[in-house]
Amino acid sequence: MPDTIETTARAALAEVLPQSLPPEAIDPDVELDHLGLTSLNKVLFLTSVCDRTQVGLHHFTEHDLAAMRTLGQVVEALSRHAEVR
Template identity: 55%
Template sequence: MQPDTDSKIETVARKNLARVLESDIAADDLDLDVDMVGVYGLTSLNKVLFLMSACDDAGVSLASFTEPDVAEMTTLRDVTKALTRHAGEVA
């Protein structure tokens, strides 16, 4: 993936995580490397909503990910890397 695409996907992931969090943290202030559940209080339902909207905005099929894949996405960086791996694939 191109650096420009990586940056766009990170922006998409940040925006969508900020949208589902029950706090007033700005997308740019989200730390890529902290546990989203432990630090930001991301619930299971909100994680699903976050991933669905991030996938939609990034043009990635949610079906690209297995349940274990989703379970391993504990940080925003994990999500960004996963989305980047599948960006540009035909759904």
């Protein structure tokens, strides 16, 4: 997983979590809903991280988005579509 995508995803996720948690403290294998992320906040997170990494949401189907249940899965999915930096 490229560090730039993971770092960007961690920062975007930390911004929408209901509790204050530093980005580096987020376990990439914990399910997003276990972190207290609502459906709306998941959409805000995914939109933000796609914008920041310049990966269009059009690359993902509804099924792809639903399968992104952890930070690690989001980073992996984005990595498949991001340009190498």
